Amino acid sequence: MVYAVVRAGGRQEKVEVGTIVTMDRIKADKDGNVELAAVLLVDGDKITSDSTSLANVKVTAEVLNDLRGPKIVIQKFKNKTGYKKRQGHRQELTRVQVTGIA
Incomplete structure (x- = not known):
């Protein structure tokens, strides 16, 4: 079983081939593919976490669609001053959908 932990926006996600991940908006190349930076790679019993080995690891993904998250309402209020915002x-x-870990 091969999986990787990748940097996805400001978070880290555990991905395998075929995993669909929702992340912060990123630009794709002209074919609709992106490359994600690996933080950890697990290949059976072998675990790779040093940066020199991870520089050779490529996690590729295909952009499925762009969307917007749920609306968040921010309200500020100060008592006795009439301030509301x-x-x-x-x-x-x-x-994105992960297409390969190499």
């Missing part, structure tokens, strides 16, 4: 935010996301 309301704003919203929707995170830009990309859904």
Whole structure:
């Protein structure tokens, strides 16, 4: 069983071939593929975590679609001063499917 832990936006995700991951918006090349940086690689009993060996590891993924996350409402209020502020935010996301770990 081969899997890798990759850097996906500001987080780390455990991925195998065929895994679908939602991460912060990233740009794809003209074919719709991206390369993710590996942090850890597990190949059966062999675990690779040093940076020199991980420089040779390529985790490729195909961009499925771009989407937006759920709306988050931010409200600020200060008592007795009449100060109220309301704003919203929707995170830009990309859904990718891992196609290879080499």
